[in-house]
Amino acid sequence: MTPVRVRFAPSPTGRTHLASGRTALYNYLLARQTGGQFILRIEDTDQKRYVPGSEQELMDSLRWLGLEWDEGPDVGGPYAPYYQTGRREIYQQYARQLIEQGQAFYCFCTPDRLEKVRQAQQQRKETPHYDGFCRNLDPGEAARRVANGERHVVRFKMPKDGSITVRDRLRGDITVENAMLDDSVLIKSDGLAVYHLAAMVDDQLMGITHVFRGSEWLSTFPLHGHIIRAFGWTPPEFVHLSILLKPSGKGKMSKRDTAAAMQDGHSIYIKDLRDLGYTPEGVVNWIALMGWSYDDAAEFFTMPDLIEKFSIEHLNPSPAAINFTKLDYFNGLHIRALPVDELARRIQPYLPEGDLATLQKIAPIIRERLVTLDDAPQWAGFFFRETVTPSVADLTPKGMTPAEGAAVARKCLSIIESLPNVSHETAEPPLRALVEETGLSAGQVFGILRVAVTGQTVSPPLFESMAIIGKEKVVERVRQAIGLLEQLG
RNA sequence: GCCCCCAUCGUCUAGGGGCCCAGGACGGGGCCCUCUCAAGGCCCAAACAGCGGUUCGAGUCCGCUUGGGGGCACCA
DSSP: OOEEEEEEEOOSSSOBHHHHHHHHHHHHHHHHHHHHEEEBOOOOOGGOOOOOHHHHHHHHHHHHHHHHOSTTTTTTTTTOOBBBGGGGGHHHHHHHHHHHHTSEEEEEOHHHHHHHHHHHHTTTTTOOOOTTTTTTTTTTHHHHHHTTTOOOOOEEEESOOOHHHHHHHHTTTEEEGGSSSOEEEETTSSOBBBBBHHHHHHHTTTOOOOOEEEGGGGGGGHHHHHHHHOOOOOOOOEEEEEEEEEESSSBOHHHHHHHHHHHOOOSSSSSHHHHHTOOHHHHHHHHHSSOOOOOOOOOOHHHHHHHHHHOOOGGGOOEEOHHHHHHHHHHHHHHHHHHHHHHHHGGGOOOOOOOHHHHHHHHHHHHGSSSSGGHHHHGGGGGSSSSOOOHHHHHHHOOOOOHHHHHHHHHHHHHHHHOOOHHHHHHHHHHHHHHHHOOOOHHHHHHHHHHHSSSSSSOHHHHHHHHOOHHHHHHHHHHHHHHHHHHOO
16 A cells, blocks of 8 residues: 555543544555655634643643554644644635635624524524525625624635535545535634534645544545545545444443543543553553454454554444443553563553562563553552451351461461572472361462462462462461451450 | 434444345354363354335335434644
8 A cells, every 4th residue: 555644633522532542543554655744734724712721631631542653742743733723724715715716705604693594494494504695795895894803704715506425434425415415614704714614624734545434524525525626636545443332332422421430449430540540551442443344253452463464445434432441451451461571661660669670570470460551559559568357257267266277377387497599490389288288278278378468358379479479478467367367366 | 492414133234126034254052072161163143224205116216204424623
Protein backbone atom coordinates (compact mmCIF):
# COMPACT_ATOMS: atom_id res chain seq x y z
CA MET A 1 0.00 0.00 0.00
CA THR A 2 1.24 3.48 -0.81
CA PRO A 3 2.08 5.71 2.17
CA VAL A 4 -0.98 7.36 3.64
CA ARG A 5 -1.36 10.71 5.30
CA VAL A 6 -3.90 10.42 8.07
CA ARG A 7 -5.00 12.70 10.80
CA PHE A 8 -6.61 12.55 14.18
CA ALA A 9 -8.51 15.79 14.67
CA PRO A 10 -10.16 16.12 18.06
CA SER A 11 -11.70 19.22 19.53
CA PRO A 12 -10.34 20.30 22.90
CA THR A 13 -13.74 20.29 24.55
CA GLY A 14 -13.48 17.58 27.16
CA ARG A 15 -11.76 14.48 28.38
CA THR A 16 -10.08 11.97 26.12
CA HIS A 17 -12.36 9.03 25.66
CA LEU A 18 -11.83 5.42 24.61
CA ALA A 19 -13.46 6.09 21.27
CA SER A 20 -10.97 8.87 20.58
CA GLY A 21 -8.15 6.54 21.50
CA ARG A 22 -9.47 3.96 19.09
CA THR A 23 -9.86 6.41 16.22
CA ALA A 24 -6.36 7.71 16.84
CA LEU A 25 -5.03 4.16 17.03
CA TYR A 26 -6.44 3.13 13.66
CA ASN A 27 -5.02 6.27 12.09
CA TYR A 28 -1.65 5.56 13.62
CA LEU A 29 -1.62 1.90 12.57
CA LEU A 30 -2.33 2.70 8.95
CA ALA A 31 0.32 5.42 8.93
CA ARG A 32 3.00 3.15 10.40
CA GLN A 33 2.00 0.20 8.26
CA THR A 34 2.35 2.13 5.04
CA GLY A 35 5.26 4.30 6.06
CA GLY A 36 3.05 7.37 5.91
CA GLN A 37 2.42 10.23 8.31
CA PHE A 38 0.14 10.50 11.33
CA ILE A 39 -0.96 14.06 11.97
CA LEU A 40 -2.54 15.59 15.04
CA ARG A 41 -4.74 18.58 14.34
CA ILE A 42 -6.63 20.47 17.01
CA GLU A 43 -10.11 21.51 15.89
CA ASP A 44 -10.64 24.40 18.23
CA THR A 45 -12.98 26.51 16.13
CA ASP A 46 -15.65 26.48 18.81
CA GLN A 47 -14.14 28.74 21.39
CA LYS A 48 -17.24 28.72 23.55
CA ARG A 49 -16.80 25.05 24.29
CA TYR A 50 -13.05 25.16 24.83
CA VAL A 51 -11.98 23.34 27.98
CA PRO A 52 -8.59 24.37 29.33
CA GLY A 53 -6.36 21.41 30.02
CA SER A 54 -8.21 19.07 27.69
CA GLU A 55 -5.53 19.45 25.08
CA GLN A 56 -2.81 18.44 27.51
CA GLU A 57 -4.79 15.39 28.62
CA LEU A 58 -5.30 14.51 24.98
CA MET A 59 -1.62 14.59 24.14
CA ASP A 60 -0.65 12.79 27.33
CA SER A 61 -3.19 10.08 26.62
CA LEU A 62 -2.07 9.53 23.04
CA ARG A 63 1.58 9.38 23.98
CA TRP A 64 0.84 7.01 26.84
CA LEU A 65 -0.86 4.69 24.38
CA GLY A 66 2.23 4.92 22.22
CA LEU A 67 0.64 6.93 19.43
CA GLU A 68 3.34 9.40 18.53
CA TRP A 69 2.37 11.87 15.81
CA ASP A 70 4.64 13.04 13.03
CA GLU A 71 3.12 16.47 12.63
CA GLY A 72 1.11 18.41 15.16
CA PRO A 73 0.77 21.40 17.45
CA ASP A 74 3.85 20.79 19.58
CA VAL A 75 6.09 19.08 17.04
CA GLY A 76 5.30 21.34 14.09
CA GLY A 77 5.41 20.23 10.49
CA PRO A 78 5.23 21.50 6.91
CA TYR A 79 1.53 22.34 7.09
CA ALA A 80 1.52 24.36 10.31
CA PRO A 81 -0.34 25.73 12.07
CA TYR A 82 -2.09 22.60 13.35
CA TYR A 83 -4.57 24.59 15.38
CA GLN A 84 -7.60 25.61 13.39
CA THR A 85 -7.87 28.93 15.19
CA GLY A 86 -4.56 29.74 13.57
CA ARG A 87 -6.01 29.14 10.13
CA ARG A 88 -9.03 31.43 10.09
CA GLU A 89 -7.87 33.50 7.10
CA ILE A 90 -7.42 30.34 5.09
CA TYR A 91 -11.01 29.32 5.67
CA GLN A 92 -12.29 32.79 4.88
CA GLN A 93 -10.43 32.78 1.62
CA TYR A 94 -12.02 29.48 0.61
CA ALA A 95 -15.44 30.70 1.74
CA ARG A 96 -15.02 33.75 -0.50
CA GLN A 97 -14.19 31.46 -3.38
CA LEU A 98 -17.46 29.64 -2.91
CA ILE A 99 -19.37 32.93 -2.76
CA GLU A 100 -17.74 34.05 -5.99
CA GLN A 101 -18.67 30.74 -7.58
CA GLY A 102 -22.25 31.25 -6.45
CA GLN A 103 -22.09 28.21 -4.19
CA ALA A 104 -22.26 30.07 -0.90
CA PHE A 105 -23.88 33.27 0.28
CA TYR A 106 -23.77 35.87 3.03
CA CYS A 107 -26.56 35.54 5.54
CA PHE A 108 -27.60 38.35 7.87
CA CYS A 109 -30.35 36.54 9.74
CA THR A 110 -30.23 36.95 13.48
CA PRO A 111 -30.24 33.97 15.82
CA ASP A 112 -33.53 35.33 17.05
CA ARG A 113 -35.17 35.15 13.65
CA LEU A 114 -33.75 31.72 12.98
CA GLU A 115 -35.16 30.47 16.23
CA LYS A 116 -38.61 31.76 15.31
CA VAL A 117 -38.42 30.15 11.88
CA ARG A 118 -37.43 26.88 13.50
CA GLN A 119 -40.30 26.98 15.93
CA ALA A 120 -42.81 27.69 13.21
CA GLN A 121 -41.47 24.79 11.18
CA GLN A 122 -41.69 22.48 14.11
CA GLN A 123 -45.26 23.51 14.72
CA ARG A 124 -46.02 22.61 11.14
CA LYS A 125 -44.21 19.30 11.77
CA GLU A 126 -41.57 20.15 9.23
CA THR A 127 -37.92 19.24 9.51
CA PRO A 128 -36.11 22.32 10.80
CA HIS A 129 -34.01 23.96 8.14
CA TYR A 130 -32.85 27.36 6.96
CA ASP A 131 -35.69 29.07 5.09
CA GLY A 132 -33.49 30.69 2.46
CA PHE A 133 -34.22 34.27 3.51
CA CYS A 134 -30.80 35.59 2.44
CA ARG A 135 -30.11 32.99 -0.19
CA ASN A 136 -31.01 35.16 -3.14
CA LEU A 137 -29.91 38.58 -1.93
CA ASP A 138 -28.21 40.68 -4.58
CA PRO A 139 -24.49 39.81 -4.28
CA GLY A 140 -23.47 43.44 -4.63
CA GLU A 141 -25.80 44.54 -1.88
CA ALA A 142 -24.72 41.69 0.37
CA ALA A 143 -21.09 42.65 -0.15
CA ARG A 144 -21.91 46.26 0.74
CA ARG A 145 -23.63 45.19 3.96
CA VAL A 146 -20.61 43.08 4.88
CA ALA A 147 -18.31 46.03 4.13
CA ASN A 148 -20.46 48.15 6.40
CA GLY A 149 -19.67 45.79 9.22
CA GLU A 150 -23.06 44.17 9.44
CA ARG A 151 -23.00 40.97 11.44
CA HIS A 152 -23.20 37.96 9.13
CA VAL A 153 -22.41 34.32 8.50
CA VAL A 154 -21.58 32.47 5.30
CA ARG A 155 -23.86 29.63 4.28
CA PHE A 156 -23.45 26.89 1.73
CA LYS A 157 -25.88 27.27 -1.16
CA MET A 158 -27.27 23.75 -1.30
CA PRO A 159 -28.70 22.81 -4.71
CA LYS A 160 -32.48 22.59 -4.59
CA ASP A 161 -32.77 19.41 -6.58
CA GLY A 162 -30.72 16.47 -7.62
CA SER A 163 -28.86 14.20 -5.26
CA ILE A 164 -25.35 13.43 -4.13
CA THR A 165 -23.58 10.13 -3.66
CA VAL A 166 -20.72 9.84 -1.22
CA ARG A 167 -18.61 6.78 -0.60
CA ASP A 168 -17.73 5.25 2.74
CA ARG A 169 -15.15 2.46 2.72
CA LEU A 170 -17.18 0.25 5.03
CA ARG A 171 -20.69 1.00 3.84
CA GLY A 172 -20.32 1.68 0.16
CA ASP A 173 -22.20 4.42 -1.66
CA ILE A 174 -24.63 6.57 0.26
CA THR A 175 -27.05 8.64 -1.81
CA VAL A 176 -29.09 11.51 -0.43
CA GLU A 177 -31.55 13.89 -2.07
CA ASN A 178 -30.23 17.44 -1.95
CA ALA A 179 -33.68 18.59 -0.90
CA MET A 180 -33.03 16.86 2.42
CA LEU A 181 -29.90 18.94 2.96
CA ASP A 182 -29.67 22.39 4.49
CA ASP A 183 -27.92 25.66 3.66
CA SER A 184 -25.43 25.00 6.44
CA VAL A 185 -23.32 27.69 8.02
CA LEU A 186 -19.72 27.59 6.85
CA ILE A 187 -18.35 30.68 8.59
CA LYS A 188 -19.78 31.83 11.91
CA SER A 189 -20.40 35.44 12.78
CA ASP A 190 -17.17 35.45 14.80
CA GLY A 191 -15.38 34.86 11.49
CA LEU A 192 -14.26 31.34 12.29
CA ALA A 193 -15.17 28.38 10.12
CA VAL A 194 -17.31 25.55 11.39
CA TYR A 195 -16.11 21.98 11.18
CA HIS A 196 -17.71 21.27 7.81
CA LEU A 197 -15.60 23.84 6.02
CA ALA A 198 -12.50 23.80 8.20
CA ALA A 199 -11.99 20.06 8.17
CA MET A 200 -12.54 19.71 4.42
CA VAL A 201 -10.15 22.55 3.66
CA ASP A 202 -7.49 21.29 6.03
CA ASP A 203 -7.73 17.70 4.83
CA GLN A 204 -7.24 18.93 1.29
CA LEU A 205 -4.42 21.32 2.11
CA MET A 206 -2.64 18.84 4.34
CA GLY A 207 -2.80 16.09 1.74
CA ILE A 208 -4.90 13.75 3.85
CA THR A 209 -5.58 10.49 2.02
CA HIS A 210 -7.78 8.66 4.53
CA VAL A 211 -10.22 10.04 7.05
CA PHE A 212 -11.15 7.87 10.02
CA ARG A 213 -13.89 9.46 12.07
CA GLY A 214 -16.86 8.50 14.19
CA SER A 215 -20.11 7.48 12.57
CA GLU A 216 -21.78 10.54 14.09
CA TRP A 217 -20.38 12.27 10.99
CA LEU A 218 -22.33 10.08 8.63
CA SER A 219 -25.32 12.41 8.58
CA THR A 220 -23.27 15.42 7.53
CA PHE A 221 -21.17 13.39 5.14
CA PRO A 222 -23.25 14.44 2.08
CA LEU A 223 -22.64 18.11 2.95
CA HIS A 224 -18.94 17.38 3.07
CA GLY A 225 -19.24 15.74 -0.32
CA HIS A 226 -20.84 18.90 -1.68
CA ILE A 227 -18.12 21.12 -0.27
CA ILE A 228 -15.37 18.96 -1.71
CA ARG A 229 -17.12 18.87 -5.05
CA ALA A 230 -17.66 22.64 -5.07
CA PHE A 231 -13.91 23.11 -4.83
CA GLY A 232 -13.28 20.45 -7.45
CA TRP A 233 -11.14 18.35 -5.14
CA THR A 234 -10.67 14.61 -5.11
CA PRO A 235 -12.11 13.35 -1.83
CA PRO A 236 -9.98 11.30 0.54
CA GLU A 237 -11.14 7.82 1.50
CA PHE A 238 -13.70 8.12 4.27
CA VAL A 239 -13.99 5.45 6.94
CA HIS A 240 -16.75 6.00 9.47
CA LEU A 241 -16.09 4.00 12.61
CA SER A 242 -18.86 2.39 14.61
CA ILE A 243 -19.88 4.00 17.84
CA LEU A 244 -19.19 2.50 21.26
CA LEU A 245 -22.14 1.33 23.32
CA LYS A 246 -22.55 0.86 27.05
CA PRO A 247 -21.55 -2.60 28.41
CA SER A 248 -25.07 -3.95 28.14
CA GLY A 249 -25.04 -3.10 24.46
CA LYS A 250 -28.26 -1.14 24.91
CA GLY A 251 -27.52 2.43 23.98
CA LYS A 252 -24.47 4.59 24.34
CA MET A 253 -22.66 5.41 27.56
CA SER A 254 -24.64 7.83 29.70
CA LYS A 255 -23.46 9.88 32.65
CA ARG A 256 -24.84 7.19 34.90
CA ASP A 257 -23.02 4.41 33.04
CA THR A 258 -19.80 6.37 33.25
CA ALA A 259 -20.22 6.74 36.99
CA ALA A 260 -21.05 3.06 37.36
CA ALA A 261 -17.89 2.11 35.49
CA MET A 262 -15.83 4.25 37.86
CA GLN A 263 -17.47 2.57 40.85
CA ASP A 264 -16.32 -0.69 39.36
CA GLY A 265 -12.71 0.41 39.05
CA HIS A 266 -13.00 1.10 35.35
CA SER A 267 -13.29 4.20 33.24
CA ILE A 268 -13.97 5.31 29.70
CA TYR A 269 -11.20 7.90 29.91
CA ILE A 270 -7.71 6.94 28.81
CA LYS A 271 -5.97 8.89 31.53
CA ASP A 272 -8.07 7.23 34.23
CA LEU A 273 -7.19 3.83 32.84
CA ARG A 274 -3.53 4.66 33.26
CA ASP A 275 -4.13 5.83 36.81
CA LEU A 276 -6.05 2.65 37.58
CA GLY A 277 -3.00 0.56 36.72
CA TYR A 278 -3.86 -0.57 33.24
CA THR A 279 -1.01 -0.95 30.80
CA PRO A 280 -0.95 0.80 27.45
CA GLU A 281 -0.37 -2.62 25.87
CA GLY A 282 -3.57 -3.98 27.37
CA VAL A 283 -5.64 -0.93 26.54
CA VAL A 284 -4.39 -0.82 22.96
CA ASN A 285 -5.11 -4.51 22.42
CA TRP A 286 -8.56 -4.04 23.89
CA ILE A 287 -9.65 -0.98 21.93
CA ALA A 288 -8.13 -2.32 18.72
CA LEU A 289 -10.58 -5.21 18.88
CA MET A 290 -13.64 -3.04 19.41
CA GLY A 291 -14.75 -2.91 15.81
CA TRP A 292 -11.79 -4.61 14.20
CA SER A 293 -10.68 -8.21 14.05
CA TYR A 294 -7.91 -10.12 12.37
CA ASP A 295 -9.25 -13.63 11.80
CA ASP A 296 -11.33 -16.28 13.53
CA ALA A 297 -8.83 -16.90 16.31
CA ALA A 298 -6.01 -14.41 16.94
CA GLU A 299 -6.67 -11.80 19.57
CA PHE A 300 -3.45 -11.16 21.44
CA PHE A 301 -1.77 -8.28 19.69
CA THR A 302 1.12 -5.99 20.48
CA MET A 303 1.55 -2.66 18.73
CA PRO A 304 4.00 -4.15 16.19
CA ASP A 305 1.50 -6.95 15.50
CA LEU A 306 -1.26 -4.44 14.94
CA ILE A 307 0.86 -2.32 12.65
CA GLU A 308 1.53 -5.39 10.57
CA LYS A 309 -1.96 -6.84 10.59
CA PHE A 310 -4.38 -3.93 10.66
CA SER A 311 -6.61 -3.59 7.64
CA ILE A 312 -9.56 -1.37 6.82
CA GLU A 313 -11.37 -4.34 5.28
CA HIS A 314 -11.69 -6.06 8.63
CA LEU A 315 -13.28 -3.06 10.30
CA ASN A 316 -16.83 -3.72 11.43
CA PRO A 317 -19.47 -1.02 10.78
CA SER A 318 -21.85 -2.16 13.51
CA PRO A 319 -21.79 -0.63 17.00
CA ALA A 320 -19.72 -2.34 19.70
CA ALA A 321 -20.44 -2.56 23.42
CA ILE A 322 -17.65 -1.62 25.80
CA ASN A 323 -16.63 -4.73 27.75
CA PHE A 324 -14.51 -3.88 30.76
CA THR A 325 -14.18 -7.51 31.81
CA LYS A 326 -12.35 -8.13 28.60
CA LEU A 327 -10.06 -5.20 29.34
CA ASP A 328 -9.13 -6.92 32.61
CA TYR A 329 -8.38 -10.08 30.68
CA PHE A 330 -6.21 -8.35 28.10
CA ASN A 331 -4.41 -6.36 30.75
CA GLY A 332 -3.54 -9.54 32.63
CA LEU A 333 -2.33 -11.11 29.42
CA HIS A 334 -0.01 -8.21 28.69
CA ILE A 335 1.27 -7.97 32.24
CA ARG A 336 2.26 -11.63 32.02
CA ALA A 337 3.90 -11.00 28.67
CA LEU A 338 6.12 -8.26 30.10
CA PRO A 339 9.78 -9.15 30.73
CA VAL A 340 10.46 -9.52 34.45
CA ASP A 341 12.67 -6.49 34.81
CA GLU A 342 10.18 -4.37 32.91
CA LEU A 343 7.33 -5.53 35.14
CA ALA A 344 9.47 -4.74 38.18
CA ARG A 345 9.94 -1.19 36.91
CA ARG A 346 6.23 -0.79 36.20
CA ILE A 347 5.10 -1.86 39.66
CA GLN A 348 7.70 0.21 41.47
CA PRO A 349 5.52 3.34 41.57
CA TYR A 350 2.87 1.32 43.37
CA LEU A 351 5.39 -0.05 45.89
CA PRO A 352 7.59 2.97 46.59
CA GLU A 353 9.33 1.21 49.48
CA GLY A 354 10.47 -1.55 47.16
CA ASP A 355 13.96 -1.62 45.70
CA LEU A 356 14.27 -2.76 42.12
CA ALA A 357 16.36 -5.85 42.94
CA THR A 358 13.71 -7.23 45.28
CA LEU A 359 10.91 -6.27 42.91
CA GLN A 360 12.62 -8.29 40.23
CA LYS A 361 12.48 -11.33 42.49
CA ILE A 362 8.84 -10.67 43.32
CA ALA A 363 7.64 -10.00 39.78
CA PRO A 364 7.70 -13.65 38.61
CA ILE A 365 5.61 -14.87 41.52
CA ILE A 366 2.92 -12.22 41.39
CA ARG A 367 2.63 -11.64 37.63
CA GLU A 368 -0.12 -14.18 36.98
CA ARG A 369 -2.08 -12.73 39.87
CA LEU A 370 -2.13 -9.12 38.67
CA VAL A 371 -5.09 -7.78 36.76
CA THR A 372 -3.75 -4.25 36.99
CA LEU A 373 -0.41 -2.86 38.17
CA ASP A 374 -2.39 -1.26 40.94
CA ASP A 375 -2.96 -4.77 42.36
CA ALA A 376 0.76 -5.06 43.21
CA PRO A 377 0.53 -3.73 46.79
CA GLN A 378 -2.05 -6.29 47.84
CA TRP A 379 0.17 -9.09 46.58
CA ALA A 380 3.56 -7.78 47.55
CA GLY A 381 3.07 -5.17 50.26
CA PHE A 382 4.00 -7.62 53.03
CA PHE A 383 7.49 -8.03 51.60
CA PHE A 384 8.32 -4.48 52.52
CA ARG A 385 6.58 -4.01 55.85
CA GLU A 386 8.54 -4.27 59.07
CA THR A 387 5.92 -6.47 60.69
CA VAL A 388 2.68 -8.10 59.66
CA THR A 389 -0.40 -8.23 61.81
CA PRO A 390 -2.32 -11.43 61.25
CA SER A 391 -5.53 -12.11 63.14
CA VAL A 392 -5.86 -15.16 65.36
CA ALA A 393 -8.86 -16.25 63.32
CA ASP A 394 -6.80 -16.26 60.14
CA LEU A 395 -3.95 -18.05 61.87
CA THR A 396 -6.20 -20.86 63.06
CA PRO A 397 -6.96 -23.36 60.29
CA LYS A 398 -10.45 -24.72 59.93
CA GLY A 399 -11.21 -27.46 62.38
CA MET A 400 -8.36 -26.59 64.73
CA THR A 401 -8.08 -24.62 67.94
CA PRO A 402 -5.59 -21.79 68.38
CA ALA A 403 -3.60 -23.98 70.77
CA GLU A 404 -3.36 -26.72 68.18
CA GLY A 405 -2.34 -24.16 65.63
CA ALA A 406 0.35 -22.88 67.96
CA ALA A 407 1.73 -26.41 68.37
CA VAL A 408 1.99 -26.81 64.59
CA ALA A 409 3.58 -23.41 64.27
CA ARG A 410 6.21 -24.36 66.89
CA LYS A 411 7.14 -27.42 64.89
CA CYS A 412 7.43 -25.33 61.76
CA LEU A 413 9.56 -22.84 63.61
CA SER A 414 12.04 -25.42 64.84
CA ILE A 415 12.35 -26.86 61.34
CA ILE A 416 12.94 -23.46 59.83
CA GLU A 417 15.45 -22.51 62.50
CA SER A 418 17.43 -25.63 61.73
CA LEU A 419 17.74 -24.73 58.05
CA PRO A 420 20.71 -22.86 56.61
CA ASN A 421 18.26 -20.72 54.63
CA VAL A 422 14.61 -20.74 53.54
CA SER A 423 14.96 -21.34 49.84
CA HIS A 424 12.26 -23.38 48.16
CA GLU A 425 14.64 -26.36 47.87
CA THR A 426 15.73 -26.39 51.50
CA ALA A 427 12.42 -25.53 53.14
CA GLU A 428 9.85 -27.57 51.31
CA PRO A 429 11.05 -31.17 51.93
CA PRO A 430 11.21 -30.96 55.75
CA LEU A 431 7.95 -29.07 55.95
CA ARG A 432 6.27 -31.64 53.70
CA ALA A 433 7.58 -34.29 56.06
CA LEU A 434 5.96 -32.41 58.91
CA VAL A 435 2.64 -32.52 57.10
CA GLU A 436 2.99 -36.30 56.88
CA GLU A 437 3.98 -36.61 60.49
CA THR A 438 1.10 -34.53 61.86
CA GLY A 439 -1.47 -36.16 59.63
CA LEU A 440 -2.82 -32.71 58.80
CA SER A 441 -3.38 -31.45 55.27
CA ALA A 442 -0.79 -29.43 53.45
CA GLY A 443 -3.34 -26.64 53.31
CA GLN A 444 -3.65 -26.55 57.09
CA VAL A 445 0.05 -26.54 57.86
CA PHE A 446 1.08 -24.21 55.08
CA GLY A 447 -1.94 -22.07 55.81
CA ILE A 448 -0.66 -21.29 59.29
CA LEU A 449 2.75 -20.44 57.91
CA ARG A 450 1.28 -18.35 55.11
CA VAL A 451 -0.72 -16.19 57.46
CA ALA A 452 2.17 -15.94 59.92
CA VAL A 453 4.65 -14.87 57.26
CA THR A 454 2.50 -12.75 54.96
CA GLY A 455 -0.23 -11.61 57.33
CA GLN A 456 -2.86 -12.65 54.81
CA THR A 457 -4.78 -15.76 53.85
CA VAL A 458 -4.24 -15.18 50.17
CA SER A 459 -0.69 -14.61 48.99
CA PRO A 460 1.86 -15.52 46.36
CA PRO A 461 3.31 -19.07 46.71
CA LEU A 462 4.58 -19.65 50.24
CA PHE A 463 8.05 -21.05 49.68
CA GLU A 464 8.97 -18.51 47.03
CA SER A 465 7.71 -15.76 49.31
CA MET A 466 9.72 -17.02 52.30
CA ALA A 467 12.83 -17.25 50.18
CA ILE A 468 12.50 -13.59 49.24
CA ILE A 469 11.74 -12.45 52.77
CA GLY A 470 14.70 -14.36 54.19
CA LYS A 471 15.14 -16.72 57.11
CA GLU A 472 15.63 -14.09 59.75
CA LYS A 473 12.38 -12.28 59.09
CA VAL A 474 10.45 -15.51 58.58
CA VAL A 475 11.57 -16.79 61.99
CA GLU A 476 10.65 -13.51 63.58
CA ARG A 477 7.16 -13.52 62.08
CA VAL A 478 6.45 -17.14 62.95
CA ARG A 479 7.53 -16.46 66.55
CA GLN A 480 5.19 -13.52 66.69
CA ALA A 481 2.34 -15.64 65.37
CA ILE A 482 3.00 -18.33 67.98
CA GLY A 483 2.87 -15.67 70.65
CA LEU A 484 -0.48 -14.46 69.36
CA LEU A 485 -1.95 -17.95 69.25
CA GLU A 486 -0.71 -18.98 72.67
CA GLN A 487 -1.78 -15.78 74.28
CA LEU A 488 -5.34 -16.40 73.16
CA GLY A 489 -5.29 -20.16 73.24
C1' G B 1 -41.64 13.47 12.87
C1' C B 2 -37.94 13.37 8.74
C1' C B 3 -33.05 11.62 6.82
C1' C B 4 -28.97 8.24 7.23
C1' C B 5 -26.42 3.94 9.31
C1' C B 6 -26.36 -0.93 11.72
C1' A B 7 -28.30 -6.18 12.87
C1' U B 8 -24.39 -13.99 14.13
C1' C B 9 -23.97 -16.88 21.36
C1' G B 10 -25.10 -12.20 27.45
C1' U B 11 -20.57 -9.34 25.21
C1' C B 12 -16.42 -8.76 21.26
C1' U B 13 -16.37 -11.29 16.81
C1' A B 14 -15.02 -15.20 12.28
C1' G B 15 -18.02 -15.98 8.21
C1' G B 16 -18.10 -12.30 2.02
C1' G B 17 -23.85 -18.76 -1.73
C1' G B 18 -22.39 -24.94 -0.77
C1' C B 19 -16.05 -25.90 3.51
C1' C B 20 -21.43 -23.96 8.98
C1' C B 21 -26.53 -29.31 12.25
C1' A B 22 -22.01 -21.83 12.42
C1' G B 23 -15.58 -21.24 14.50
C1' G B 24 -12.60 -18.29 18.31
C1' A B 25 -12.45 -15.11 22.74
C1' C B 26 -14.43 -12.82 27.37
C1' G B 27 -17.94 -13.96 30.93
C1' G B 28 -20.83 -18.40 33.15
C1' G B 29 -20.90 -23.82 34.68
C1' G B 30 -17.97 -28.46 35.49
C1' C B 31 -13.36 -31.20 35.89
C1' C B 32 -7.89 -31.37 36.26
C1' C B 33 -3.46 -29.14 38.37
C1' U B 34 -2.59 -27.20 43.39
C1' C B 35 0.26 -24.70 49.93
C1' U B 36 -4.02 -19.99 49.37
C1' C B 37 -5.33 -16.98 45.26
C1' A B 38 -4.35 -16.79 40.46
C1' A B 39 -2.43 -18.55 35.90
C1' G B 40 -2.80 -22.87 32.81
C1' G B 41 -5.22 -27.40 30.57
C1' C B 42 -9.74 -30.15 29.25
C1' C B 43 -15.13 -30.26 28.81
C1' C B 44 -20.30 -28.06 28.74
C1' A B 45 -24.40 -24.52 28.00
C1' A B 46 -25.04 -20.34 24.67
C1' A B 47 -26.35 -17.09 18.39
C1' C B 48 -27.42 -16.53 12.30
C1' A B 49 -34.03 -10.75 14.96
C1' G B 50 -38.78 -11.94 11.97
C1' C B 51 -41.18 -12.54 7.28
C1' G B 52 -41.02 -12.73 2.16
C1' G B 53 -38.18 -13.35 -2.23
C1' U B 54 -33.58 -14.77 -5.73
C1' U B 55 -31.07 -19.61 -6.26
C1' C B 56 -30.41 -26.55 -7.32
C1' G B 57 -28.61 -24.42 -2.55
C1' A B 58 -28.62 -18.39 1.97
C1' G B 59 -25.86 -16.70 8.15
C1' U B 60 -23.85 -15.06 3.41
C1' C B 61 -27.70 -11.57 -2.21
C1' C B 62 -32.57 -8.41 -2.54
C1' G B 63 -37.14 -6.30 -0.19
C1' C B 64 -40.21 -5.35 3.91
C1' U B 65 -41.00 -5.44 9.22
C1' U B 66 -38.95 -5.05 13.94
C1' G B 67 -35.09 -3.51 17.06
C1' G B 68 -30.74 -0.43 18.00
C1' G B 69 -27.81 3.87 16.84
C1' G B 70 -26.58 8.66 14.72
C1' G B 71 -28.20 13.37 12.83
C1' C B 72 -31.80 17.35 11.86
C1' A B 73 -27.02 24.20 15.64
C1' C B 74 -23.52 30.53 14.08
C1' C B 75 -21.00 22.18 18.36
C1' A B 76 -17.49 19.09 16.89
